[in-house]
Structure formats: C-alpha cells, structure tokens
Amino acid sequence: NQGTVWNEVDQYIAERLIEQDAVLAKVLSTNQEAGLPAIDVSAAQGKFLNLLVQLHGSKRILEIGTLGGYSTIWLARALPPYGKIVTLELDPHHAQIAAANLAHAQVQDKVEIRVGEALEQLALMRDEGVEAFDFIFIDADKPNNPHYLKWALHFSHPGTVIVGDNVVRGGEVLDENNSDPRVIGVRQFYDLLAEEKRITATAIQTVGSKGYDGFMIGIVTN
Ligand code: SAM
Numbered sequence: 001n002q003g004t005v006w007n008e009v010d011q012y013i014a015e016r017l018i019e020q021d022a023v024l025a026k027v028l029s030t031n032q033e034a035g036l037p038a039i040d041v042s043a044a045q046g047k048f049l050n051l052l053v054q055l056h057g058s059k060r061i062l063e064i065g066t067l068g069g070y071s072t073i074w075l076a077r078a079l080p081p082y083g084k085i086v087t088l089e090l091d092p093h094h095a096q097i098a099a100a101n102l103a104h105a106q107v108q109d110k111v112e113i114r115v116g117e118a119l120e121q122l123a124l125m126r127d128e129g130v131e132a133f134d135f136i137f138i139d140a141d142k143p144n145n146p147h148y149l150k151w152a153l154h155f156s157h158p159g160t161v162i163v164g165d166n167v168v169r170g171g172e173v174l175d176e177n178n179s180d181p182r183v184i185g186v187r188q189f190y191d192l193l194a195e196e197k198r199i200t201a202t203a204i205q206t207v208g209s210k211g212y213d214g215f216m217i218g219i220v221t222n
Contacts, residue, residue, distance in 0.1 A: 027101045036097060050078040086111075125155070135160065
C-alpha cells in the first residue's frame with residue numbers, strides 16, 4: 001500500500017536526518033492527549049520549514065494556523081535570538097495547548113499567539129501598524145486561503161517568502177467541480193497567485209506520513 005511506504009520512508013528520513021527530539025515528541029503526545037487533531041506538519045516538513053527560515057535569514061515570521069504549536073516550534077528554532085513569530089489561532093483550546101508547548105520548548109519569548117478569527121486579527125494588526133514579516137506560513141482554514149494571500153502581501157516586503165500548506169489535497173485540486181470549500185479555496189489561491197504580479201511562486205507535491213499533498217512557496221518581488 002502506497003501510504004504505508006510513504007509513512008515508512010518518512011520514518012527512515014526522520015531517523016537519519018532529524019535529531020531525536022524529546023521536546024517535539026512530548027508536544028505531539030500533549031496534543032494527542034488534549035484531543036487536538038493530528039494535522040500538524042510532519043517532522044520532515046517541520047525541518048524543511050526550519051531550513052527555509054535559516055536559508056532565508058528570516059527574522060520576523062507570521063504563521064496563520066497554530067494548532068498546538070508544532071510547526072511554530074520548528075520555525076522559532078530557526079530564528080536568531082532577537083527573532084519573532086506572530087502566530088494566529090481561532091480555537092482558544094488549541095492556543096492554550098500551544099502556549100504550554102511553546103513554553104516547554106523554551107521558545108515562548110519569541111512567539112506571540114493571537115487568538116481569534118485570523119482575518120479579524122490581521123485587520124487589527126494592520127490598524128496597530130504591525131511591521132512587515134520576512135516569512136509567512138499559511139496553514140489555517142483553506143477556504144480563506146485567497147484572503148490570507150492578500151493579507152500576506154499586505155504584511156510583506158520585497159523578498160518576503162510565503163509558504164502555503166496543503167495545496168494538492170490528494171490531487172483533488174485538479175477537480176474544478178469539487179464542492180469541498182477547502183478545494184475551492186486552494187484553487188482560488190492558485191488563480192490569485194497566477195494573476196498576482198507581486199509574487200513569483202511554485203508548488204511542490206509531497207508524499208509522506210501526512211499523505212499526498214504539497215507546499216506552495218513564493219517570494220514577493222515588489
Ligand atoms: N501549523 C500547524 C502545525 O503544523 O503544527 C497546523 C495548523 S492546523 C492545519 C490549522 C489550524 O488553524 C487549526 O488549529 C485551526 O483551529 C486553525 N484555524 C481554523 N480556522 C481558523 C481561522 N478562521 N482563524 C484562525 N485559525 C483558524
């Protein structure tokens with residue numbers, strides 16, 4: 001079965017290339033015990049995000065969709081000591097678990113969790129004059145992806161990297177008649193990216209312990 005092989009290869013990769021990490025293992029078990037869905041990025045993907053932040057030298061990160069803070073920790077660990085992440089989460093229970101996980105990982109000083117509808121928080125952040133981010137990770141409710149892309153552009157500067165998760169959805173992205181709002185949102189996300197002159201982007205299909213999906217990665221040009 002394909003899924004079993006993908007999972008085993010992810011384990012093979014993790015055993016060889018990803019440091020054994022008691023903190024992240026504890027975060028995943030805390031999330032499970034707290035009833036959070038296991039929809040965080042995989043270890044291989046978390047490390048990929050971490051490497052992207054290091055490669056880019058990002059100092060300010062915006063994450064849309066915190067869950068239990070698993071990806072947040074991978075991102076935070078790539079930051080220099082004075083780096084900062086703002087992460088947005090709708091569900092207060094998720095945010096509470098994330099706060100405890102971030103403290104356990106000793107990255108809480110770098111992370112601000114803002115609880116509420118991401119679209120409302122983003123508008124508040126604009127009103128507060130929050131400065132631009134160097135790296136933006138979009139991983140919340142997919143129907144809002146087109147709106148998140150517009151906000152990502154608002155909070156970007158030339159050179160900002162924007163990454164969107166789950167942009168393949170087991171291949172469902174091909175189906176123009178699919179009525180799943182997440183698929184519709186992701187298809188609109190591609191359409192916006194295609195017509196948006198301020199960003200140049202690609203998407204990479206991925207398989208692994210989280211199934212068949214993909215990342216969009218783009219860089220803001222002006
Ligand atoms: N980035 C996380 C990780 O890899 O560890 C996973 C995030 S999970 C896929 C998506 C999260 O977005 C969930 O915790 C969900 O509660 C949150 N979410 C859903 N709709 C939202 C909204 N409208 N505003 C803010 N967060 C939202």
